[in-house]
Amino acid sequence: MTEYAVRNPATGELVETVPTATDADIAAAIDAAAAAYSSWGRKTTVAERAALVRRVAELHRERSAELSATMVEEMGKPLADAEGEVDFSAAIYEFYADNAERFLADEPIELGEGEGTAVIRRAPVGALLGIMPWNFPVYQIARFAGPNLVTGNTILLKPAPQCPRSAAMQEQIFRDAGFPEGAYTTVYATNDQVADIIADPRVQGVSLTGSERAGAAVAEIAGRHLKKVVLELGGSDPFIVLSSDDLDATVDAAVFARMDNAGQVCNGGKRFIVVDVLYDDFVAKFTEKLLAASEGSPLSSVTAADTLEKQVAQAVDGGAQLTSAGERKGAFFPSGVLSGLTTDNPAYHQELFGPVAMVFRVADEAEAVEIANDTPYGLGSYVFSTDPDQAQRVADQIEAGMVFVNGVGLDAAELPFGGIKRSGFGRELGRYGMEEFVNKKLIRVAG
Template sequence: MSDYAVTDPATGEVVREYPTATDAEIEVALAAAAAASRDWSRTTIVAQRAALVRRVAELHLERQGELAATIVREMGKPLQDARGEVAFSAAIHAYYADNAEALLADEPIALLHGEGDALIRKSSYGVLLGIMPWNFPYYQVARFAGPNLCIGNPVLLKHAPQCPESAAALQRIFDDAGFPAGAYVNVYASNDQAAAIIADHRVAGVSLTGSQRAGAAVAEVAGRHLKKVVLELGGSDPFILLSTDDLDAVVEQAVAARMDNTGQSCNAAKRFIVVDDLYDAFVEKFTAAVLAYAEGIAPLSSVAAAERLQEQVDRAVAQGASLASSGARRGAFFPTGVLTGVTADNDAYREELFGPVATVFRAASEQEAVAIANDTPFGLGSYVFTSDAEQAARVADAIDAGMVFVNGVLLDGAELPFGGVKRSGFGRELGRYGIDEFVNKKLIRTVS
């Protein structure tokens, strides 16, 4: 069986296999990207490249139904979520198309001494490799490809082996939008081939969204060859509840924050930290809502993913946690559940549970809630719910994370930077900070 295959997680059926690239095909892709970097990126202006990215956005919307159905087959995403992902991907491409000229404009520097002037001119960085995950096959690509193609950085794209059909669909979109050969190239590469691509002198940098292990492996190769890296490696985001005038509304948001993409989202809320006076009522209402969510739930991305989560949950219970569950696992279909009583010596305390299982902690005070929130190797996103504006600002400042959302969930936007700290990686995507990651910020100093 090929590494690249569409396996319907709902049935286990192998729908179609795609051949892994040969070394000769990888060389063709590298040569084409290098030629595009040398020619296309230097003979076009930002507005011309942005116009092509704008057409990519339009094609996403024109093909929304087809694209959504593809990732339902590949990784079990609920259809409504799949359509939403396509629409958000279109919005990201449109954002960069609309704003690239302003984001990449010259930046004057006020001189402290001397005559003349100085400025920073932003130009292309070079060929980039993007290594993307399975959980958001279009959105992750949009975050990476949209800004970099506006800059003029050709993109080699290695998608997850279980998403070859959506990878092919995206290649058609970029081709149909009018990008020249080599500007966007999908490669069905093996891990060894990806390492060779990173090491190749024609490649300037790499962006990866994935596991800590994958991030460490990519960073090691990139560091050895002096290549710039952006890493987004997941998280175990805290959801801190300190006060509320409407507990039912908070519970509704908590469920939405945990169950987005069937719980398979890097920045989903995973650890719910609740102050004493709200804890019992929250656990009762939240558990009931989570268990009810099981009706009609989609499968996880694969049987292997469900088995990994089952092992984590079983181990958490064996180490003293209590589990409220909606039932038993059936293949890739995983029962929703809530873990309580997870102590600091339980493995689950610092693990990321990638699926529809939440962990709830009791905190005696604001200070203890923050301490629990920060007691994790991750630092991607976080959520703070309180009716006290001063407390919200204070806690947001105290949380060790790349993102803090106050009194709201699912608030990501094309203009909002996305990324984390600690073992959640480094660098940013989206917004002005995303387009700045792979840019040559060239100083031009002129004396009159």
């Protein structure tokens, strides 16, 4: 049985538990979502739905302090990060409110022959299931709910088991914004109930952000029932340093890329690949600053710290050298740098979800690209170079859904987010995030 509970990772205190849904609860939620789609999603205008989404943005900002404090208690997020997450989420809702009519406008098609007209008309598809992670419990919901609600789809939202309170607060925001019953419903479902939701013919698609294992399981069930799926899974993003005219600034960017959200970011920099001429200086400065940044917030849970501790131990047993800021204490995990990893090291192809970085020395650009792509993942990546031609050349060769050149923390509501390989498929945010669960209906009229 899935337990929905707030357990403060900083103290280990069990703060609150929330009852898991009964089968009757799930059936009622699906009924309500299907009814809201028929009576509201299909019959309101884009402008009407955009006005509601805009109010959602306003309420996020009005309730930022409460939402932020809840994230700190649920999963240990640093308060400043939590406040920034709420603000970014509000910006996402505003982006879709501002652009929905343009994104969903009819698209004429020029006919090659024959008379008449042809147009693509974008329409909602129905109820959708969103399965959300714990590391960004407000932002991840905004990425999914914002574009789909303004399209006219309705939402069944399964939160992470450790984030029930923030999930309930966000459901209340949608209600207070004026969305009708069933347009957005939180379901505290078990894994078996998730399978039942996906199987229901009224549910038209699933979006999951989470682990590879969860993504594979959901995709298998969805495929069996012919349901569209968007998956945003793990990442072991390369951070390539080829040249720098300000090594301290590059190191600061690298530390942020690894330590943001206590290192628990899917597209955070995790493998730092540095050209030989800069390697010694970079690693010395990077290690000093990364270890100094260790004090602060815990990982999301003791279980998360257990997992990272096991991975680091296996890496060291496999021949890697670890430089660490100290000892683990409960959910608090010290930052560290792993070097000397070979391709047969257990950690070489793993994602380390926490404040531990892997560093690699390379001879040149070609070897940097080779190591960057030698991963089962393909979410994000970072390229630092003072040569614009080189940066573009390397960006073109990186096998990932996103490449950021000479900068970190550049995510924005208008920029599509997603990956390839075992990092999943589909996109969120931007115009592409609105295209995933839309019926692009052809209407052809003869002359």
